[in-house]
Amino acid sequence: MTTLSPDERIAQLIMVAAYSNRGADHKKEILKLIEEQKIGGVIFFQGDPATQVRLMNDYQEASKVPLLGAIDAEWGLGMRLDNTINYPFQMALGAIQDNELLYKMGVEVAKQIKRTGLHLNFAPVVDVNNNPNNPVINYRSFGEDKFNVADKSIAYMRGMQDEHLLTTAKHFPGHGDTDTDSHYSLPQINHPLVRLDSLELYPFKKIMEAGIGGVMVAHLDIPALDTTGVPSTLSKPIISGLLKETLGFEGLIVTDAMNMKGVTNGNLPGVVDKDAILAGNDLLEFTEDVPKAISEIRKAINAGLISQKEVDQRVRKILAVKQWVGLNEYEPVSPKDIMDDVNNPEAVLLNRKLVEASLTVLKNENNMLPIRELHELKIASVSFGAKKKTAFQEALSLYAEVNHFRLPVDASEERVQEVREKLAGYDLVIGGIHDQSKFPRNSLKLSSEAQDLITELSGKKNSIFTFFKNPYVLNKIDGIENSEALIVTYQDTENAQELAAQLIFGGVSANGKLPVSVGDKFKSGDGLEVQGGIRFSYTLPEEVGMDSKMLNHHIDSLMNQAITVKATPGGQILVAKDQKVIFHKAYGEHVYHDTIKVKKDDLYDLASVTKISTSMAALMKLYEEDKFELDGTLADHLPKFKRSNKSDIPFTDILTHQARFQPWIPFWKNTLRKNGSYRWWTIKKDSSARYPIKITENMYLHRNYPNKIVKAIRKSPLREEKEYVYSDFFFILAPRVVESRTEEDFPTFLENSFYGPLGATTMGFNPEYPKNKIVPTEHDYAFRHEPIHGTVHDEGAIMLGGVSGHAGLFANANDLAKLLQMYLNMGEYGGKRYLKEETLKKFTKRQFPDSDNYRALGFDKRRPNSKGVVNNTAPDASQASFGHTGFTGIMVWMDPEVDLLYIFLSNRVSPTRENHRLYQLDTRTEIQQVLYDAMKKNVQKTDKEEIEVKEG
The missing domain is CATH 3.20.20.300 (Glycoside hydrolase, family 3, N-terminal domain)
Structure with missing residues (x-):
């Protein structure tokens, strides 16, 4: 101074x-x-x-x-x-x-x-x-x-x-x-x-x-x-x-x-x-x-x-x-x-938490929010004021199949009428009313025709509206207060759009209160509580105490290494902890040097993960309904096995792969003569009533061949020693076992019992999607003589019409995660119980702890080798963890001790199954270990903070 x-x-x-x-x-x-x-x-x-x-x-x-x-x-x-x-x-x-x-x-x-x-x-x-x-x-x-x-x-x-x-x-x-x-x-x-x-x-x-x-x-x-x-x-x-x-x-x-x-x-x-x-x-x-x-x-x-x-x-x-x-x-x-x-992750997460905490539900008639029943619910979304697909619509599609429509600010009467007519065929319409500027001003620029449609939809019992604008603008739209459900987010950011969608499907909760009055429609302080947490939320690793930088750096590095050395052309990785998806990325290309990049919603051939995603889901449900017994046998379900060498083997041994079954039979080879041509009665170039099973566009299999496969399994010799030997045999038969106790075919039973209610819309056999949405697998030079794209890689499964309990299922990581999270939740997801807790605990625990067999019932378990080194999972995976791997490079694993779900999807068999680099690099389990390291890092950080506080 x-x-x-x-x-x-x-x-x-x-x-x-x-x-x-x-x-x-x-x-x-x-x-x-x-x-x-x-x-x-x-x-x-x-x-x-x-x-x-x-x-x-x-x-x-x-x-x-x-x-x-x-x-x-x-x-x-x-x-x-x-x-x-x-x-x-x-x-x-x-x-x-x-x-x-x-x-x-x-x-x-x-x-x-x-x-x-x-x-x-x-x-x-x-x-x-x-x-x-x-x-x-x-x-x-x-x-x-x-x-x-x-x-x-x-x-x-x-x-x-x-x-x-x-x-x-x-x-x-x-x-x-x-x-x-x-x-x-x-x-x-x-x-x-x-x-x-x-x-x-x-x-x-x-x-x-x-x-x-x-x-x-x-x-x-x-x-x-x-x-x-x-x-x-x-x-x-x-x-x-x-x-x-x-x-x-x-x-x-x-x-x-x-x-x-x-x-x-x-x-x-x-x-x-x-x-x-x-x-x-x-x-x-x-x-x-x-x-x-x-x-x-x-x-x-x-x-x-x-x-x-x-x-x-x-x-x-x-x-x-x-x-x-x-x-x-x-x-x-x-x-x-x-x-x-x-832009540190903690600050980014705080921003999401603030948006989530501000979500305000002004109407929720008949507890429409969160949506619980998804099965057979035909859903549409309309983004008012948007010219292209919005983040809101993208997020809605994470939970269910939703058909999306858009009406820009200046939508014509003809365009509005076109959308109106299309919406008539839907059970539920989710409307998003968007702003046109960075700042949520008290203005409304939607055409009068678009506003009329909002008013019309608001008067129906099947509408949910999310208002991504200044709440004062609600007073400018006639009848919107009549909506069955009405959410206000106050502004039109990507966070607001994503979290509003998560609220609608129960990923997050809402307890915001309106801070201003809106004419005579709503008063300051209005706001209903909606409890979420019933389905996945999509957030940052920091929300569950994991480090974003560490995960991104190490996982990206390991995946890029695998792609660089051609261990796999690409892949999807999804990680969920505490039912929160905290990592979900797509890497690489569909095939090497391709123009099609892998996207997060692309479908992969799940190979042997099909076993736990189809057969085991069905069998656990039948077990609870007293239609399947673990001490029962194949003969109890399939009469033709009564006089076979497999008639008295209990399912406990079968599902743990110690039933003395042969590992596999190359069924496709039985269609060939010595000169390499097909036997006359097995495969034809054109389809017909006798040859209805499509292998390729120019290969159709005889209708009785699936029975030949079953017969070959029935007649196959048993191994001499009762020891763990992985075999596909039972899982090939599993659909017939399931169908013997239900009134539905195998795919329909799975869709009605699990996939439909879960909202796992891409999960299924013989996927009917554009090929650019399905990741190819191997170029088959031995049997099909063409690249395998859009059909199951496994030869046995394709000869069964693409439907089997051992291979054939397709899905993207997000939809597969819904089923696996249900397993991790011990049978519950989306507010619905699919299986009993005791059932999951029984089927996912090691069945013979005093032997060298580490398997659970259908599920794989953490397995150390003779030197005590774990070689099928991350070293830090708990003894309670369970999962499965697949021939095409798939790995899924669930750890209930830390509520961790890990999904690794790849097509390492492209262009050939002889490519074993993914296994040699141990990429899948190396990435899995990163997840545990990230959790340990957080524990160490927390411990350090506690010490500093005490010393302070």
Whole structure:
């Protein structure tokens, strides 16, 4: 303070606008103001974090006194800087019931702002928005309830200030009840003092009591507080009288931007800044003419309009702020890794949690949400205001088969009518009403025809609407309040769309409360609780205590290695923990050097994973219905086996692969003569009643050949020793065993009992999908003499018409995961019980613990070799874990001890089954071990934190 000249002291009260996207000339302008005028601070606007850091370092180096760096980041850095996080707008935050989340947001926002070299955030907005037509506050407010606004503001403020980022409550004395934007003209508020004191001022008083460091004064004309008509920014009665004297605020008082029309109209640059200082402000934001402002303030001091002592008191306050934020120990900020730091996974996860916590259900007639019964439910979605498939629609398809329609803002009457007619054939219509801009303004641009369709659908009993807009807009749509189910997300972000879809199907819960009233339709505080957690949620690894960076780095590395050395052309990997999908990626191409990249919804041939996905599911269900007994035999279900050598072998031995069965029979070879041609009665080029079983387009198998396969199994010799030898034989017979006790064929039984209710829409035999959605397998030079694409790879399964209990099932990782998660949940998924807990526990435990057979009933178990080294799973997989692998390079594994599901889908047999590199690299189990390492890393981190807390 003692080193500053009188003019340098005045300059400390001035903050100018800086940009990190305006180039060298702008930088020179700011440096000139710093070096010549000795300004006290800068407020950054548009740009990017790394450039901002480098600029701020240069500006600090040029400044005699460390600069106070500010930013107007109400919803985080994303409000101003490219490629940074946009947290929800305050109206969405106003719906949240757990204020601790807002505190955490404050902490994270503070860390990110400080990481970019700044010290002051012009936030939070504590205006009570009680005017739906407010054009400037609106969604920037926590709502219309003064108590909610105060509580939310205090939580957000405390989070930031606990990290030593100064904050300002704005826009004093309250900008919520205006219909004019102070950026363009001066709004007038005509309420009496009693009303202002009890409502508009309430949150300001509360947040001051809570210890906020600063207050920003708005540009408002409030006759009840100052009859002169000057903007509140220039009003001594409002700032010195009300704010300082009556309310006793001693913190930093900041003007709103001094370039806004609400204050500049009729006021000259420099002069208006002087008037703001005379009114009682401490810091001038966005001064347009710095030399003129210093000159005018100096004149005011010389004229006795304000004393040097008063100016010095404010300068000391500015310097005290600089000391409080740590500028007395200033060090340059490194731009290295800044993008990773400001977009760290914990911050990204917090953003999702805030959106999830804000989801507000305004209608839920007959407990429609979450949707429970999926089987035979024909579902459509309509995105109103969207030109292409939305993230909302993509997320809906994760849970069920949904046909999607879109109606853009300007949808014609003909297009609306076309969609209307198509929707008539659906049992459930899910509507998404989208915004047309980044900001959820109180406007609706949908064509009247599209609005009419919304009204029409809202009146039906089979509609769910999700409103991705400002809730005030609900008042502009006739009848939408009549919807069976109505969800409000407050804004149209990818997070909001994904989480709304998860809410609809029970992946997440909702308990948000509407922070504003919507005409006569809904009142502030409305909101119904909906309990989720019945199906998968899709989230980040951090939500279950796993490390995103570690998982992505190591799994990507291992998969890229496998693809590079041609162990597999590509693959899908899905990981779920605690019924949360925390990793789901597609890698590589359908075949080597292909133009078709693997997508997450592509279908894979599941090979022997078919055994646990078809046969075992069916047998466990029949076991519970007393239609299948583990001490029963094949002869009990298949009469032809009564006089076979397999007639008295119990299913316990069969399902654990110790029934002395041969491993396999190359059934296809029996169709060939010695010269390589097909036997005349086995295969023909054209289909017919006698040759209905399609092998390829030019190969059709005799209708009796499946019986020949069964006969060959029945007549096959038994091995001499009763020991573990993996065999397909029983699982080839399993469909017949199941059908012997049901009134449905095998695929229909599975679809009705499991896949349909689970929403596993891609799971099935002989998939009817475009070939570009199905990943090819081997080029078969021995039997089919063509690349295998769209049909089962296994020769035995294709000779059975593609339907078998040992191979033949197709699915993508997401749909397969639903069945396997049901197993992991011990029989329950989607709010429905499919199997009893005791059944799953019985079938998935090791059956002969005192022998060398490690198998469960149909399921594989963790198996150490003779030296004690585990070679079929990750070393850290628990003894309770179970799963299966498949010949095409598939691996699925479930670990109930840590509630972990792992799915690895590949086509390592492309172009040949002789490719064993995937096994040699041990890629599948190496990736599985990464999952356990990621969990251990979190445990170690938690332990370290606990030690630090105890030592502290």
